[in-house]
Amino acid sequence: MHKNNDDNNIQDKFIRFQNDLWLGKHWFTEYELSNYSATIYxxxxxxxSYDFQLDTQRYSHQLVNTFDNAKILTVYHATLKDPCLCYFSNVTSLTILPSEQYFKPRLGTQDIRSLKKIINFSNLKHIGISVKxxxxxxSILLRLLQDLPQLSSIVISIRALEAFSYDTDLCEYLNKTIKKLDIYKYGFCSFKTHYQLEExxxxxxxxxxxxxxxxxxxDLLFLLKHLSKLTNLKGYL
Known part of the structure; x- marks a missing residue:
């Protein structure tokens, strides 16, 4: 629902769903307030799917299985520092987004540790890392991939792949694990030179x-010829 600035009024309405009638029927609820909306579930x-918005304040119920049904998760980088984040045990797809106010934030070792506290890594099959x-x-990307035993799909920028192309261990691991690759759409070709395409x-x-x-x-013909296991190719023109 759309939210005005009267948080207390919204909270009073939501608390009504936590009375004896609801609790007696084991209908437990939680609610969230953000700058522009309020949600109860x-x-x-x-x-x-669940999007953990940057400006969201969650009023939670102390159940460990709150988000067991969530398979697709989107989190903002800045929220990883929040010690009150909930736990997602069955997520198979994760997208990490940066905050708009930060230019090119860095994704590091501490962020991976924070992700481990809120996500069961053993079920993750897909990860999307924002181009920003x-x-x-x-070694950061390699460490993350090695912690995801079922990972086979990734969304990443071609510039990140270019920067890491000299790292033999990372390239070998990408070769072994990634079956589905989505390179962020740009207004120009993903491959600047033929050598880059070959690599x-x-x-x-x-x-x-x-x-x-x-x-x-x-370039299209080269990809079709040299990626022998390719079954699906989508090219942005």
């Missing part, structure tokens, strides 16, 4: 699904 949370992030060094095909020779920017027919 029964728990466990019934939807399969700076990864401090290749990309070596690193991702096992990829089965690929999204990228293509503006040359020769």
């Amino acid at each position: 029964t728990i466990p949370y019934m939807f399969n 992030f700076r990864l401090k060094e290749p 990309f095909c070596k690193t991702f020779s096992n990829v089965e699904e690929l999204k990228c920017n293509i503006d040359r027919m020769t």
Whole structure:
């Protein structure tokens, strides 16, 4: 629901859903307040996706299985510092977004530790890392990938892949694990030179699904020829 500035009025309305009638029927509820909206939901949370907004204040019920139904999670980088974040045990897809007020924030070791506190890494199959992030060094991305035993799909920028192309260990791990690769859409080709295209095909020779920017027919033909396991290719023109 749309929220005005009267938080107390909203909270009074939501507290009515936590009276003896609701509790007697085991209909537990939680509610959230942000700058522009207010939400109340029964728990466990019934939807399969959850966005943890940057400006959200959550009034939670002390149940450990609140978000067991959530499979798709979006979190802002700044919220990872919040010690009150809940736990997501069954998430299979994670997207990490930066705060708008920060330019190119860095994603580092401490952020990975924070993610481990709120997410069961053993179930994650897909991760999306915003193009606006700076990864401090290749070892950060490698460490994150190694902590995700089921990961096979990633959304990442071509510039991040370029920066880490010299790291043999990371390239080998990407080759072994990533089957679905989505390179962020730009207004220009994902591959600036033919050499870069060749190195990309070596690193991702096992990829089965690929999204990228293509503006040359020769690049398209090269990808189709050298990515022998490719079954699905979507090229942005």
